[in-house]
Amino acid sequence: MNKLLLLGDEAIAQGAIDAGLSGIYAYPGTPSTEITEYVQRSKEARAKNIRSSWSVNEKTAMEAALGMSYAGKRAMVCMKHVGLNVAADPFINSSITGTNGGLIVVSADDPSMHSSQNEQDSRFFGKFAMIPILEPANQQEAYDMVHYGFDISEKYKVPVLLRITTRLAHSRAGVNRKNFREQNNGSLPKDLRQFVLLPAIARKRYKILLDNQQNFDRESNESCFNQYFDGEDKSLGILASGIAYNYLMENYPDGKMLHPVLKICQYPLPKNHVERLAKECEEILVIEEGYPLIEEMLKGFLGYGLKVKGRFDGTVPRAGELNPNIVAVSMGLKDTTGNPVPSIVTTRPPSLCAGCPHIDSVLALNDVIPQYSNGRVFSDIGCYTLSALPPYETINSCVDMGASITMAKGAADAGLIPAIAVIGDSTFTHSGITGLLDAVNDKSPITIFILDNATTAMTGGQKSAATGKIEDICRGVGVAPEHIHVINPLKKHHEENKKIIQEEVAYMGVSVIIPRRECIETQKKKVREKSKSKAV
Amino acid sequence: MKKDIILAGVGGQGIITIAAAIGFAAIEAGLHLKQSEVHGMSQRGGEVSSHLRISDKEIASDLIPFGKADMIISVEPMEALRYLPNLSPEGWVITNTKPFINIPNYPDYEALMSEIKKLHHHVALDADEMAHELKSPRSANIVILGAATPFLDIDILKLENAIRTIFRSKGDNVIETNLKALHAGKEFADREVVA
Numbered sequence: 202m203n204k205l206l207l208l209g210d211e212a213i214a215q216g217a218i219d220a221g222l223s224g225i226y227a228y229p230g231t232p233s234t235e236i237t238e239y240v241q242r243s244k245e246a247r248a249k250n251i252r253s254s255w256s257v258n259e260k261t262a263m264e265a266a267l268g269m270s271y272a273g274k275r276a277m278v279c280m281k282h283v284g285l286n287v288a289a290d291p292f293i294n295s296s297i298t299g300t301n302g303g304l305i306v307v308s309a310d311d312p313s314m315h316s317s318q319n320e321q322d323s324r325f326f327g328k329f330a331m332i333p334i335l336e337p338a339n340q341q342e343a344y345d346m347v348h349y350g351f352d353i354s355e356k357y358k359v360p361v362l363l364r365i366t367t368r369l370a371h372s373r374a375g376v377n378r379k380n381f382r383e384q385n386n387g388s389l390p391k392d393l394r395q396f397v398l399l400p401a402i403a404r405k406r407y408k409i410l411l412d413n414q415q416n417f418d419r420e421s422n423e424s425c426f427n428q429y430f431d432g433e434d435k436s437l438g439i440l441a442s443g444i445a446y447n448y449l450m451e452n453y454p455d456g457k458m459l460h461p462v463l464k465i466c467q468y469p470l471p472k473n474h475v476e477r478l479a480k481e482c483e484e485i486l487v488i489e490e491g492y493p494l495i496e497e498m499l500k501g502f503l504g505y506g507l508k509v510k511g512r513f514d515g516t517v518p519r520a521g522e523l524n525p526n527i528v529a530v531s532m533g534l535k536d537t538t539g540n541p542v543p544s545i546v547t548t549r550p551p552s553l554c555a556g557c558p559h560i561d562s563v564l565a566l567n568d569v570i571p572q573y574s575n576g577r578v579f580s581d582i583g584c585y586t587l588s589a590l591p592p593y594e595t596i597n598s599c600v601d602m603g604a605s606i607t608m609a610k611g612a613a614d615a616g617l618i619p620a621i622a623v624i625g626d627s628t629f630t631h632s633g634i635t636g637l638l639d640a641v642n643d644k645s646p647i648t649i650f651i652l653d654n655a656t657t658a659m660t661g662g663q664k665s666a667a668t669g670k671i672e673d674i675c676r677g678v679g680v681a682p683e684h685i686h687v688i689n690p691l692k693k694h695h696e697e698n699k700k701i702i703q704e705e706v707a708y709m710g711v712s713v714i715i716p717r718r719e720c721i722e723t724q725k726k727k728v729r730e731k732s733k734s735k736a737v
Numbered sequence: 738m739k740k741d742i743i744l745a746g747v748g749g750q751g752i753i754t755i756a757a758a759i760g761f762a763a764i765e766a767g768l769h770l771k772q773s774e775v776h777g778m779s780q781r782g783g784e785v786s787s788h789l790r791i792s793d794k795e796i797a798s799d800l801i802p803f804g805k806a807d808m809i810i811s812v813e814p815m816e817a818l819r820y821l822p823n824l825s826p827e828g829w830v831i832t833n834t835k836p837f838i839n840i841p842n843y844p845d846y847e848a849l850m851s852e853i854k855k856l857h858h859h860v861a862l863d864a865d866e867m868a869h870e871l872k873s874p875r876s877a878n879i880v881i882l883g884a885a886t887p888f889l890d891i892d893i894l895k896l897e898n899a900i901r902t903i904f905r906s907k908g909d910n911v912i913e914t915n916l917k918a919l920h921a922g923k924e925f926a927d928r929e930v931v932a
Binding site: 204206231232235315316369373444448449451525526529536537541542543545546548550552553587592659 | 821
């Protein structure tokens with residue numbers, strides 16, 4: 202048997218390659234990055250000419266994937282949960298247009314916020330779009346669901362949401378491969394107005410989506426991924442979804458279940474199974490990774506009077522990632538633990554790497570800000586967000602990709618002058634350019650630092666769409682050329698850099714300072730690869 | 738056979754390589770395996786851990802329940818202590834004694850060592866020093882892996898094969914020094930356990 206040891210992310214990628222994928226679109230984001238990276242590294246994918254380079258952001262990725270589907274081929278688009286916010290407009294509307302070639306949207310949630318600013322649950326977006334959602338419990342299901350997801354997508358001409366969480370994305374296990382399927386030949390949609398969402402057409406398309414709901418219900422009822430296991434003790438029925446099912450089974454080491462268990466890995470909820478569980482059991486315990494979505498749904502279609510325990514009543518904690526112990530306690534089993542952590546142990550938060558160019562950039566900025574007052578530096582998502590922590594404590598905001606420039610502009614509008622934005626090169630092309638145009642059009646008194654380390658560093662050093670283009674973009678958007686400066690963030694240039702920063706911060710208009718030095722990690726990686734190629 | 742292992746260290750210290758070596762060997766031995774890794778933000782010099790589970794039966798959870806781990810393998814002494822709540826009362830701690838100090842409030846070294854000596858079952862060794870003696874300072878993680886071998890229930894020959902596979906692209910010299918590192922760690926632990 203052709204068994205591979207794969208991360209959940211890699212299982213999805215291999216599944217897509219084997220299921221006849223023609224193109225994958227994504228912007229890097231933990232914990233989804235490794236899906237696209239796997240396709241990029243795959244010799245098979247290269248031989249099959251599968252398109253896989255990075256997109257500028259999740260919205261462009263989603264739209265390009267939809268375009269590939271329009272042209273009849275199978276496409277996948279991958280993002281982290283907050284990336285789906287960026288792609289929300291095309292995502293929601295793609296359920297109305299429907300698809301032509303199979304289309305799978307992968308959204309990787311991050312409960313407990315290991316590397317994210319929130320723990321939003323993408324299943325709500327799937328429900329909002331009224332499309333089928335798949336939620337694998339393990340790496341094998343992640344692999345199998347890609348094949349299945351493309352089938353469902355092509356059968357009903359709708360996009361399918363594949364939702365995973367950090368733990369599955371970054372956990373490895375053996376995966377059996379299926380037979381390989383050829384890519385689709387290109388073909389236009391039968392109705393060339395299918396994708397034209399003018400109101401008159403959109404109403405018809407929406408009706409088709411609504412009519413399909415009963416088909417999605419039927420698919421869920423019949424799905425091999427939704428399974429009912431009977432149990433003797435019917436005082437409690439347990440409904441466990443996705444990876445939560447594994448934590449449940451960890452508490453049944455011999456695999457024998459005391460209570461009836463309904464495993465849910467496909468939505469909409471399988472009504473026949475849920476009704477059986479509700480009828481036969483006195484109480485239902487819901488164990489789900491993420492927000493209490495199933496709990497809400499249960500109340501919706503089974504009415505009140507049903508006793509449901511879960512995150513709402515505190516049986517399961519309202520926030521954070523699950524684990525086998527949390528699940529054991531929610532079932533009334535005994536908790537286990539080892540010795541406590543000795544008090545001598547201190548936390549070791551992530552920090553900017555030794556030699557990181559951002560360190561010199563924020564230290565120069567820190568020398569200028571006190572001339573005004575603290576609290577005027579807006580930033581967003583990237584390694585540089587770590588400059589919020591000691592010993593730097595430079596930035597005062599991190600909300601979403603690109604919000605540094607726009608929030609600085611809004612604060613300046615409110616009279617906080619000068620306001621400063623700190624953004625990275627990849628984040629700038631992701632979502633910073635439009636905000637810069639707003640600032641230019643309003644002649645806002647803001648200074649924008651575009652920290653150019655020539656990579657998308659936080660997610661592991663992916664190619665940045667901005668490399669070699671930043672000054673041209675800024676000039677093109679309308680920043681005056683004399684207010685665009687490239688500086689070299691090195692200790693030995695501290696004084697001259699500080700002087701440039703002082704002058705530009707004092708300037709009452711839009712100025713851009715680009716500290717440019719390669720990420721120390723990608724630089725080290727290049728050296729390693731060089732010595733490796735020598736050794737071979 | 739079932740081994741639940743917590744791997745601990747600081748981002749960039751190579752715990753994923755240890756996991757990969759045990760993983761290769763386990764798969765070669767026909768065992769089931771689940772291994773959760775840490776990617777993303779915490780890799781930037783933060784604390785990192787990996788749950789590695791190998792068994793001759795199907796494994797349910799990707800995470801090891803608290804109080805159930807058979808061993809903690811750590812490439813850094815303070816990080817070894819961080820995961821004690823995961824360790825079973827009979828479990829072993831195999832740790833490097835060389836601290837990785839990238840925070841201003843790193844605890845007093847002597848006090849830290851006395852906490853480690855308090856542990857019932859432990860193997861503590863200066864893997865950095867041993868790797869240095871082998872003229873392969875980057876092999877400290879493999880020395881630690883070697884020190885864990887008496888507890889793994891996996892044939893040492895399979896672990897050697899795993900190391901050959903993992904370092905294949907780096908050339909014969911790198912393979913040889915890492916095999917030496919593996920055995921140096923193993924010999925240390927064998928002496929400790931007998932004593």
